[in-house]
Amino acid sequence: MASAIISFLSDYGYQDEFVGVCHGVIARLCPQARVIDITHGVPRHDVRAGALALRAAVPFLPAGVHLAVVDPGVGATGEHARRAVAVRVAYEERVLVGPDNGLLGPAIQALDGAVEAVDVGLSARRLEPVSATFHGRDIFAPVAAALAGGEALAALGEPLAPGALRELRLGQATLRDDGLLVHVLALDHFGNLALDASADQLGDAGLRAGTAVELQIGGRRLRVPYALTFADVAPGELLLYEDSASMAALAVNLGSAATALGLAGGDELELRRAQHE
Amino acid sequence: MASAIISFLSDYGYQDEFVGVCHGVIARLCPQARVIDITHGVPRHDVRAGALALRAAVPFLPAGVHLAVVDPGVGATGEHARRAVAVRVAYEERVLVGPDNGLLGPAIQALDGAVEAVDVGLSARRLEPVSATFHGRDIFAPVAAALAGGEALAALGEPLAPGALRELRLGQATLRDDGLLVHVLALDHFGNLALDASADQLGDAGLRAGTAVELQIGGRRLRVPYALTFADVAPGELLLYEDSASMAALAVNLGSAATALGLAGGDELELRRAQHE
Amino acid sequence: MASAIISFLSDYGYQDEFVGVCHGVIARLCPQARVIDITHGVPRHDVRAGALALRAAVPFLPAGVHLAVVDPGVGATGEHARRAVAVRVAYEERVLVGPDNGLLGPAIQALDGAVEAVDVGLSARRLEPVSATFHGRDIFAPVAAALAGGEALAALGEPLAPGALRELRLGQATLRDDGLLVHVLALDHFGNLALDASADQLGDAGLRAGTAVELQIGGRRLRVPYALTFADVAPGELLLYEDSASMAALAVNLGSAATALGLAGGDELELRRAQHE
Numbered sequence: 087m088a089s090a091i092i093s094f095l096s097d098y099g100y101q102d103e104f105v106g107v108c109h110g111v112i113a114r115l116c117p118q119a120r121v122i123d124i125t126h127g128v129p130r131h132d133v134r135a136g137a138l139a140l141r142a143a144v145p146f147l148p149a150g151v152h153l154a155v156v157d158p159g160v161g162a163t164g165e166h167a168r169r170a171v172a173v174r175v176a177y178e179e180r181v182l183v184g185p186d187n188g189l190l191g192p193a194i195q196a197l198d199g200a201v202e203a204v205d206v207g208l209s210a211r212r213l214e215p216v217s218a219t220f221h222g223r224d225i226f227a228p229v230a231a232a233l234a235g236g237e238a239l240a241a242l243g244e245p246l247a248p249g250a251l252r253e254l255r256l257g258q259a260t261l262r263d264d265g266l267l268v269h270v271l272a273l274d275h276f277g278n279l280a281l282d283a284s285a286d287q288l289g290d291a292g293l294r295a296g297t298a299v300e301l302q303i304g305g306r307r308l309r310v311p312y313a314l315t316f317a318d319v320a321p322g323e324l325l326l327y328e329d330s331a332s333m334a335a336l337a338v339n340l341g342s343a344a345t346a347l348g349l350a351g352g353d354e355l356e357l358r359r360a361q362h363e
Numbered sequence: 364m365a366s367a368i369i370s371f372l373s374d375y376g377y378q379d380e381f382v383g384v385c386h387g388v389i390a391r392l393c394p395q396a397r398v399i400d401i402t403h404g405v406p407r408h409d410v411r412a413g414a415l416a417l418r419a420a421v422p423f424l425p426a427g428v429h430l431a432v433v434d435p436g437v438g439a440t441g442e443h444a445r446r447a448v449a450v451r452v453a454y455e456e457r458v459l460v461g462p463d464n465g466l467l468g469p470a471i472q473a474l475d476g477a478v479e480a481v482d483v484g485l486s487a488r489r490l491e492p493v494s495a496t497f498h499g500r501d502i503f504a505p506v507a508a509a510l511a512g513g514e515a516l517a518a519l520g521e522p523l524a525p526g527a528l529r530e531l532r533l534g535q536a537t538l539r540d541d542g543l544l545v546h547v548l549a550l551d552h553f554g555n556l557a558l559d560a561s562a563d564q565l566g567d568a569g570l571r572a573g574t575a576v577e578l579q580i581g582g583r584r585l586r587v588p589y590a591l592t593f594a595d596v597a598p599g600e601l602l603l604y605e606d607s608a609s610m611a612a613l614a615v616n617l618g619s620a621a622t623a624l625g626l627a628g629g630d631e632l633e634l635r636r637a638q639h640e
Numbered sequence: 641m642a643s644a645i646i647s648f649l650s651d652y653g654y655q656d657e658f659v660g661v662c663h664g665v666i667a668r669l670c671p672q673a674r675v676i677d678i679t680h681g682v683p684r685h686d687v688r689a690g691a692l693a694l695r696a697a698v699p700f701l702p703a704g705v706h707l708a709v710v711d712p713g714v715g716a717t718g719e720h721a722r723r724a725v726a727v728r729v730a731y732e733e734r735v736l737v738g739p740d741n742g743l744l745g746p747a748i749q750a751l752d753g754a755v756e757a758v759d760v761g762l763s764a765r766r767l768e769p770v771s772a773t774f775h776g777r778d779i780f781a782p783v784a785a786a787l788a789g790g791e792a793l794a795a796l797g798e799p800l801a802p803g804a805l806r807e808l809r810l811g812q813a814t815l816r817d818d819g820l821l822v823h824v825l826a827l828d829h830f831g832n833l834a835l836d837a838s839a840d841q842l843g844d845a846g847l848r849a850g851t852a853v854e855l856q857i858g859g860r861r862l863r864v865p866y867a868l869t870f871a872d873v874a875p876g877e878l879l880l881y882e883d884s885a886s887m888a889a890l891a892v893n894l895g896s897a898a899t900a901l902g903l904a905g906g907d908e909l910e911l912r913r914a915q916h917e
Binding site for chain 2: 645647649655658674676677678680681683684693694696697700701702828829830868869870871872881882883884893894
């Protein structure tokens with residue numbers, strides 16, 4: 087039964103028992119569920135990085151429940167409160183479970199949009215007593231387990247209009263007369279920098295693989311090749327390339343573009359066709 | 364069959380093949396066993412941190428075998444020798460497997476105490492040749508696999524009086540006239556500091572959620588709110604709260620209390636009711 | 641069915657979704673496959689470290705498919721191109737899948753050598769569109785899944801002579817008149833240094849457990865005991881020992897030999913019998 091697969095992403099890290107505890111909760115409540123860990127190394131509290139990793143992963147994951155917890159607002163009440171939600175999307179009837187803080191938004195979009203949502207903050211499936219600080223254990227994992235066990239979404243909480251879910255604002259590449267203004271979306275373990283321009287947008291800006299591109303970062307200007315893969319340039323050299331999510335990205339062959347360029351998430355830079363030298 | 368679940372905690376880390384090798388050993392010996400990783404990120408050789416993580420996890424794990432290896436004394440003989448043990452507890456007939464160096468003690472207590480124990484150091488189930496330095500692979504994983512496969516505890520080693528198992532000395536909060544003397548038990552991936560006082564003990568010292576508490580660390584005095592969750596204070600602000608294990612803890616909203624206070628495991632501090640300003 | 645087990649090693653790290661995505665690809669293509677993670681913490685691009693970890697792990701893993709990806713040359717074409725391969729070995733009919741850059745070589749040797757190989761770079765099982773930079777997702781995981789699902793190796797690519805597979809050059813201990821010249825093979829999470837001498841070679845050089853050994857590192861000379869395990873020396877003290885792979889190794893009890901000696905992979909040192917003092 088496909089719905090017995092739960093994929094799980096969080097910023098819980100690998101030092102503590104948090105991830106194992108959530109696995110334990112699921113195994114107790116739904117012994118037949120199989121859990122696929124996406125990653126638990128999302129930088130702590132970084133909802134944006136978690137949302138991007140989740141969006142990148144979901145197309146390659148089996149149908150089922152996607153459990154995601156990056157939750158700096160856990161347990162807050164009143165004006166700071168964020169909802170706890172479970173959301174069914176159009177694609178393969180998958181359900182996403184997590185805090186309603188923007189974390190799920192890009193993945194929901196990638197999965198053809200939300201078709202049903204419930205607020206599970208007071209779900210009957212919660213683990214009692216519910217702690218104020220570990221809703222992964224006490225709310226989200228139990229709800230995911232219930233869904234994997236075949237319970238109806240509607241039975242797990244209060245109905246919520248899909249349109250009420252919180253979106254995540256991501257940067258947007260902007261086409262200018264003389265180039266493309268882009269931002270660093272994310273940096274990975276290898277130091278590669280994903281940009282918020284699709285490969286198509288590079289083409290719209292007149293940038294073609296196999297040519298040279300001028301990179302402007304503040305006052306600095308660098309000439310880098312638009313290549314296909316890392317080894318197309320010498321070790322230690324920069325390149326622009328289309329990454330495995332079809333986005334523009336910067337890398338250093340056998341090195342770290344993040345370190346070489348001193349860039350981090352959100353930083354702005356400009357790409358344009360390099361003049362012939 | 365519930366006993367075919369093995370949960371696994373260690374300080375083996377994620378850099379090397381050690382954890383995968385133990386999974387492999389289990390899969391070869393007991394193919395039907397399912398392994399739930401609790402964490403392998405316990406700080407190396409830190410028996411106390413491992414014991415606390417194990418104790419926090421076990422109530423949420425399925426019944427079965429709890430395999431735990433933080434084993435600085437691996438392979439030692441003579442006066443330095445530590446036993447290798449398997450211990451049945453009263454709660455759900457679970458069995459814990461690991462070195463007898465205090466690592467298992469707090470979890471055994473949390474599971475209603477030991478009812479049967481065996482010394483597995485010379486178990487017939489060991490992988491030959493037994494190395495001097497990797498008993499996770501050569502003794503503990505094979506014994507856990509045998510238990511998951513349904514073998515009787517008594518058949519896996521020499522009987523041992525449960526009372527002979529080594530205890531772990533943990534700090535104790537002390538109620539004083541003017542407050543509560545506590546110690547840092549552990550710090551997690553988020554920089555949150557667990558203290559050795561239960562939420563009940565905070566109450567006994569006259570500290571109530573929703574009020575202000577004075578923190579004394581050496582000569583320093585700080586006023587912090589006793590709140591319910593992180594977002595109850597502004598980003599970057601300290602708070603005292605009851606954590607998900609019902610213990611007193613210190614955190615910084617969206618930050619690290621360990622860094623902010625410069626505290627580590629074992630450090631002492633005092634909590635008392637803040638005077639009205 | 642034994643062949644439905646896939647063990648998986650990479651340098652993808654734990655920060656990103658890369659490992660989870662490969663798990664997802666496998667689960668979609670071969671739902672009955674079970675994946676055992678060996679480690680994903682191989683230092684990035686370090687083919688040698690990955691090859692040594694894989695070799696150390698395979699004897700303890702169940703029969704099936706060993707998927708390994710440390711692939712700095714991913715996607716390169718022309719003179720820099722490395723093949724993508726699947727290789728059947730003599731031992732238990734296991735199949736290794738990964739880049740043909742030396743990563744698989746030591747494990748293939750440990751498993752009694754290659755008996756059949758195919759180039760899977762253009763395999764019909766690839767995920768389309770194939771990215772230039774994530775062949776773990778697009779080539780290696782799908783091929784591993786197909787093998788786990790029972791497909792014939794020959795059907796997954798173009799035949800390749802096993803003798804054409806790329807070997808990995810590893811250092812070799814050299815017996816000299818007055819001792820053994822050795823190199824650091826690898827350092828682990830605990831700071832232990834594996835050397836390229838087997839325990840037998842130590843014996844050939846007249847070094848026996850229970851005696852003292854002189855270590856010469858450049859101009860420095862140190863006297864260390866050849867002991868059985870860490871706790872045989874005082875905390876903070878160095879020892880030479882036979883590690884769990886039956887290789888000579890250096891450690892510091894409750895500390896890091898890598899830090900204490902300032903040594904890293906590839907460094908050279910000399911071992912000889914210590915003179916009586």
